[in-house]
Amino acid sequence: MTVLQCALAATVSLLVPQRDIAPVVHPVRVDPAAAVRFLDRATFGASNEDVIFVTRFGYEAWIDAQFAVPPTLKLPAMIQLGCAPDQPGQSFATCPNYDAIPHLGLLAQEWWNDALHAPDQLRQRVAFALSEIFVVSDLNGTVQNFPSTLSDYYDTLVRGAFSNYRQLLEEVTLHPSMGGYLSMAKNRQADLTLGTRPDENFAREVMQLFSIGLAELNADGSQQLDAWFQPIPTYDQNTITETARALTGWNYDGVAPSGSLLDFLLNYPRIGMMIAWSAFHDTGPKAIVGGSLLPPGWTAEADLGGVLDALSQHPNVGPFLGKQLIQRLVTSNPSPAYVGRIAEVWADDGSGARGNLEAVVRAILLDPEALEGYATRPLTFGKLREPILKLTGLWRKFRATGEVVLTPYLADEFFGQRAMGSPSVFNFFSPFHASPALQAQGLVSPELQIATHSKVTRTANALTFFIVSGNTDLPDPAFSEPLLDLGPLRQRASDPASLVAYLDLRVLGGTMSPETRILLEAHLATVPHLVPGLPDGFLRAVEALALLVISPDYALQS
Structure with missing residues (x-):
């Protein structure tokens, strides 16, 4: 442990975190660098307050405290702002700065501000991970015209982050945003006269993406193979067709179900789960997944329950979705043993319950591989930081104050990514994506799929801009985003080695490479500490932080 880390550890023992926690008989001492790494996985960025909390009370106490924090929801905020056009007395005209294409204005601002300031950080972080699995995108023409409905969909993921998977799957399935996005809403039984048949869109994706995947899996996530060493499919086209038939007859709430095809087709999304219109449901027998x-x-209702029960009980769900949650929170290439341990918790949380997401999240974050993988698996552990998480991490690590205003409108250009704005149901990147070099080693790097030359450059430029113009010491009058507190960096700027050591701890959780340390210290020694007209240490602080956040070290979450 460095001198700086020892000093911080001594300091936290004197501080009482401002948060209610479960009783802890004996404080648990956690190394500050380990606390930063843990919180970078569990939040939108390791805030100083949370580092102090984890360092003093331990990982489990922090997780318990987060489970107890009420969810921060977006729909109530949208209604208060007048941005719920399906609510009484509200319309698009009552929503200030409303921009339907492509950002949904204030909803995007709510997301960024919650990522930065919401107290339920673990819930919000898991909800973001779930939003990249149960994808609904505001690029869809139906969805983007109903911002409050989309807000409620995201709130469904927030509320469901620690709930039961079977319950969440049903809420996702019947949500009007999903109904519009994957066209399950207004899906009706075959009509031989009109030459129509049930829409298969949602039936396909609920299996491929939201539950069991394409191939039968072992508990450790590896594929089961047939006698010819080929993957065994989990379903075929007939299964899709039959499942689509089972899911007919659902439509948006708000109009009394009737036998009128016109009413059925002209109904539009509202807040509230979709309801069954029995006149449009296929009542014949259906052969679904698993035989x-x-x-x-x-x-x-009965057919829907039968489909969702069959999917949620399928042995693939634990390893398939458990591995993706590991990838979103911890590491792109978890070992088969890690996946197997999470699948075991998915199958039984210890009390006989299956699909307990609270238990799954706890197990993912506290698994030995999550906590020690940076040291025990240094060549394969970790993941690329998603572009928008680079900015939220920067803001939270340096106590950024103020509201996010313009960033949501520029996120596509800066980062090539924004919440609820993926180009397709397959998210911004595939969990199986790998460059040829990684594929040859049997490894994947999902986030690398959107790391194009132009986006990497634009992200680096944006992060530098947010540091240079967005700080409390010398803010640009035209800058309207949260302001970073560079005070801790300026206090150490007289000694480049001390400044770099603090950045290593606070930003990287002690994972800075020797090469980066040498280069950064050497460069900072050439940067003046005192510059006329600037606060003491300002130039060194800005240069150090800007260079670090565009480095390969920060690109990797360890």
């Missing part, structure tokens, strides 16, 4: 048979005469 289950739904008998004839079942209602739309």
